Amino acid sequence: MTISPPNPSPLYRTVHAGPTDVWNDSCSPRELEYAIGNGAVGATTNPSIVLAVLKKEFAAWKDRLLQLIHDNPAASEDEIAWKLIELMGLxxxxxxxxxxERERRRKGRLSMQTNPVNYRNVPxxxxxxxHFAGLAPNIQVKIPATAAGIAAxxxxxxxxxDINATVSFTLPQAIAVAEAVERGLDRRAAEGHDVSGMTPVCTLMIGRLDDWLKVVATREGVVTTPGHLDWAGVATFKKAYGLFKARGYRTRLLAAAYRHHLHWSQLIGGDVVLTIPYEWQVQFNKSDVEVKKRIDDPVDPAIVADLYRKFPDFRRAYDEGGLSIEEFDRYGATxxxxxxxxxxYRELTALVRDSMLPAP
Known part of the structure; x- marks a missing residue:
């Protein structure tokens, strides 16, 4: 039996009041320890995160990086960079x-991202x-929701x-991911394998959708009511969640790219994953935002209508037929x-190079 702490944090209450899970949006041991202490049951990483961790905690990783370089005398900087990424992920x-182990393999996974330069290369x-899935029993693998990524x-x-679709911002991408997973699970089951323990997720980078529409608004001089653009990702996520539930997809939705508390508070209570950066976790845990179920609360129709009328790229994100799979790669946020x-990733390999070839 789990005993609640005397004064449980808002995030602790979030994950213990219903089916919502929280993950740590970093592989930093210090940050992950904090997250687990507040109820987190997963974590994620990508080249940007590894680079940030290495910059913030270089003293903690320097000796391991130098040991990797020493132990692999013929390895390129790219090969050393991936060994470092794997080391951090593991x-x-x-x-x-x-x-x-406590959750019987249903939770407790670390998401490790495939090389972003291969976004067009299915094999x-x-x-x-x-390869990543074979490194540890609790590895989840991030594959981008590009045209090639859907096939992969x-x-x-x-x-x-167990996949975690990433570089995903739109309802068409989420649906394409869910359908691809269904085909993959059905094919695996037909080959005689048990798929009941698989836990696929599909990320919607809701904050990055907001970011992109703000770029468009600035570039094209579109005037909107203050605050409306902060709801674009939430509205898209909630619509996707309703469709996922109605259709019984075996993929869970995951919200990422946090910019404000709506990206947490509006999704509480859903059978979803919230991947929250450490800095936002700390802020949310200090906040007085009421922890209550809001996933089924509709976004103000006037806000959705305003965004829908003014932004073709919101329509592309919000409508199920807004993008074809062939258009995923060219969508602005993607x-x-x-x-x-x-x-x-290039900056990470350059940092590795500096340790391999110190400046004269």
């Missing part, structure tokens, strides 16, 4: 293993996904990989996020 997976995404998600699922992930 540290997080180890910290979550007690949760994984490369699948190969790396299978289906095949990786067929091969037994291109913007892929570029940032690839740039972070």
């Amino acid at each position: 540290r997080g997976a180890e910290m979550l293993l007690p949760v994984f 490369a995404l699948v190969e790396q996904a299978v 998600i289906e095949e990786a699922t067929r091969l037994g990989v 291109a913007r996020t892929l570029r940032s992930f690839i740039e972070a």
